Amino acid sequence: MDCETDEELLELVERARKYTDQGKVASYIPALERAEQNDLSLALYYTDGKCLKAGDVEKKFTLQSVSKVLALALAIMDRGENEVFQKVGMEPTGDPFNSIAKLETQIPAKPLNPMINAGALVVSNMISGTSIHEKLGRLLALVHDMTNNSSIDIDLEVAKSEFETAHLNRSLCYFMKQHGIVEGDVEELIELYTKQCAIQVTCYDLARIGMILANKGTDPKTKRKILPERIATIVKTFMVTCGMYNASGEFAIQVGIPSKSGVSGAILSLVPPSLGIGVYGPSLNEKGNSIGGVKLLEMLSQRYDLSIF
Ligand code: GLN
Numbered sequence: 001m002d003c004e005t006d007e008e009l010l011e012l013v014e015r016a017r018k019y020t021d022q023g024k025v026a027s028y029i030p031a032l033e034r035a036e037q038n039d040l041s042l043a044l045y046y047t048d049g050k051c052l053k054a055g056d057v058e059k060k061f062t063l064q065s066v067s068k069v070l071a072l073a074l075a076i077m078d079r080g081e082n083e084v085f086q087k088v089g090m091e092p093t094g095d096p097f098n099s100i101a102k103l104e105t106q107i108p109a110k111p112l113n114p115m116i117n118a119g120a121l122v123v124s125n126m127i128s129g130t131s132i133h134e135k136l137g138r139l140l141a142l143v144h145d146m147t148n149n150s151s152i153d154i155d156l157e158v159a160k161s162e163f164e165t166a167h168l169n170r171s172l173c174y175f176m177k178q179h180g181i182v183e184g185d186v187e188e189l190i191e192l193y194t195k196q197c198a199i200q201v202t203c204y205d206l207a208r209i210g211m212i213l214a215n216k217g218t219d220p221k222t223k224r225k226i227l228p229e230r231i232a233t234i235v236k237t238f239m240v241t242c243g244m245y246n247a248s249g250e251f252a253i254q255v256g257i258p259s260k261s262g263v264s265g266a267i268l269s270l271v272p273p274s275l276g277i278g279v280y281g282p283s284l285n286e287k288g289n290s291i292g293g294v295k296l297l298e299m300l301s302q303r304y305d306l307s308i309f
Helices: 007-022 030-034 064-079 081-087 101-105 117-124 132-147 156-165 167-178 186-197 203-214 229-242 245-254 291-304
Strands: 041-046 051-054 259-261 266-271 275-280
Touching: 007 041, 007 051, 007 291, 030 156, 041 203, 051 203, 064 081, 064 117, 064 132, 064 186, 064 203, 064 229, 064 259, 064 266, 101 167, 117 167, 117 186, 132 186, 132 203, 156 186, 167 186, 203 229, 203 266, 203 275, 229 245, 229 266, 245 291, 266 291, 275 291
Parallel strands: none
Antiparallel strands: 041 051, 041 275, 259 266, 266 275
16 A cells, blocks of 8 residues: 655644543444544545545454445436435434434334334335345455455444444334335344444545545546446535544534544545545544544645545
């Protein structure tokens, strides 16, 4: 991997690292508790192939909710926009990512967007394939193409740990199955979803995924269209409106960089048309976003005037 350490970025990382003591590593998925609270790293990947880094950008972590962006892109490629958005909405919720509340108050019981757990479960349910293995293989193939890294695989220990404790996600699925939104076997869907969330990457991989999205779905090096431009646009827009859970509005104002976070501490970010950003910092704030990562993106946005607004 060809990625240079940048002194200015290192300085920002060190400043943002001070906030990591104020957060907490996720523990509701027991295997995530192994993470080191003060870790914080950043990679920037540009369409011209330039890469800058600060911190240990080779450290591995799981995608968690960042996978929702990729699963959505694949489900739309498989089923088309109309079918996907018949089952999941396009509106922010203002509720925590794992909330069940709106499912009962909305009629039909269709999740409000694909970035909350209920919506992401419906999306995973729409990935084409005759087995979990085939569906996951297709999702991994997309991740391999976007990262140009075919060694990316699933952290089976994290997947198992979440599978054994995903009671709330099971509840969401059974509720939606009752209302005809989720189809098929719920245990299989939970297995697919927890494995999807346990795809293991580095900051560098995230930055390259962001770069491909910033470049409208095309790999600038090979000129290969990995995602149709329209699908890249849809997922980027969801990153702005719902990507940081119920902190998306504040994040849009303070940072203004399309981003998707995960409870592992991952943040996938991008600045159209040429920059992808990968951040990892497992200490989370009360909304479940990386506390150091959010600070770091805020500083980065201010220093380099990166807000898209
Ligand atoms: N796998 C996690 C869950 O479903 C993903 C949530 C997240 O990253 N916010 O709880």
